[in-house]
Amino acid sequence: MKEFTIQKNDAGQRLDRWLAKTLPLLPAPLAQKYIRLKRVKVNGKGSKRDVRLNVGDQLQLYINDEFFDRPTPENAFLSLYQPKLNILYEDDQIMLLDKRPGLVVHPDEHERVNTLLTHIQAYLYQKKEWSPYKENSFAPALCNRIDRNTGGIVIAAKTAEALRVMNQKIKDRELNKYYLCVVQGRMSPPKGKLEGFLLKDEVKKQVYVTDRPQPGAKTAVTLYRTLAVEHGLSLVECDLITGRTHQIRAQFAHAGHPLIGDGKYGRERENKKYGRHGQALYSYRLEFHFATDAGPLAGLDGKCFQVEDVDFVSEYFPNYHWKEDEVH
The missing domain is CATH 3.10.290.10 (RNA-binding S4 domain)
Incomplete structure (x- = not known):
């Protein structure tokens, strides 16, 4: 008192x-x-x-x-009385969350409270599963990141061991992350591979695609397949072989098929035409295929998780419905 x-x-x-x-x-x-x-x-x-x-x-x-206490970035979660999370899966080790577009994943200089990580902290604190005030308490951490204006599945670790194991599985490509995007035009061929090198401009927070190696450029490989074509737009599924910053957005723009709504790599006139604000890109499906021991995460092996809805699919391709077999 x-x-x-x-x-x-x-x-x-x-x-x-x-x-x-x-x-x-x-x-x-x-x-x-x-x-x-x-x-x-x-x-x-x-x-x-x-x-x-x-x-x-x-x-x-x-x-x-x-x-x-006085407000700090570390205790911002306290101010969230009813954290807003779309939880696809949760156990005592990890959480899989469907992040909405527009939400930043980590606190930054512009937003400290309304972030995915802060909502996760508030959720676990209110469930009494985590408290930063306990000695040697592990802070919930994200295993992957998604751009502010991209939606999709984010993995959060609830324990230090889960973070270590999941990060290694991601590094060893023992899970597959599939993205949906809407691009302008028709891909030719309809199924294939985009390969190149990405050079990052830290000042502009933008990447540039080159077809040949350059000092500082990193290899970028994206597998894609066209799922539907309507009204000059293509619904495309992407499988990232490499996970570079803005990889999908930059590579499709370089190929002449920018994502609609993309204000950085797209075409402003086309974005206005379709009335899209924010790139039509969603990390919609996650599959676990462990080749080595996963310790406390072994129960995830062979499982697949998929978001329930992607707004731009129903908006631009109302007659298309992706298969949901093998989804747990």
Whole structure:
């Protein structure tokens, strides 16, 4: 319990608004709940949220200590009362999540609270499966990343061993990640391979594709197959042999078939034509094929997970339905 005395500068405020200012990490719905449960007392008694405070009032707060901390990137998860996650799979080791386009995966200089990782932390904290306040506590971590405006499956590790094993499996290509995208025009051939070299411009946060090796350029290989063609657009499935930054977007643009909605590698006039904001790209399917011991993740071997819906498929290819056999 912590006690506060209302001073002149705080007099006249509503109780709930004083609480929001004093404890910025405490989510508003949780603050209202604590007031209802009389865990916030004014002069030793329970009170209503809209009561006006007076000079000299004594407030007793029966609230967890962590909510009295000052906000930092490390404790931002506390402010999320109802984390929003689309969980495809969860066990005591990992989580598979369908990240929506527009959501950044990690906190950065622009967004600290509304990120995929922060929502995961809040979810596990509220389930009492994780707490950063425990000694030697492992912080939930992401095993793969997806661009802000790309949607799809992200793997999160709940334990240090799961993180180590999954990262090694990804490195050894013992799982397959399939993407769906909508590109302009018709691919020729309809099924094939895009090969090249990607050179990254750190200043512009953009990559450039070259057909020949260059100093600093990394090999990029993408397998693709066309699933449907309608109205000058192609629905394409991609299997990344290499996992480079912006690989799919840059390679298809280089091949003359940019993704619709792609503001960085696409064509502005075409994007306006189709009314697409954000690249039509989704990591929609994940398959596990372990060739070596997977320890605590062995139960995933041979399993496949697929998202339930991809908005641009139903929008641009309403008659197409992908097969969902072997999906668990």
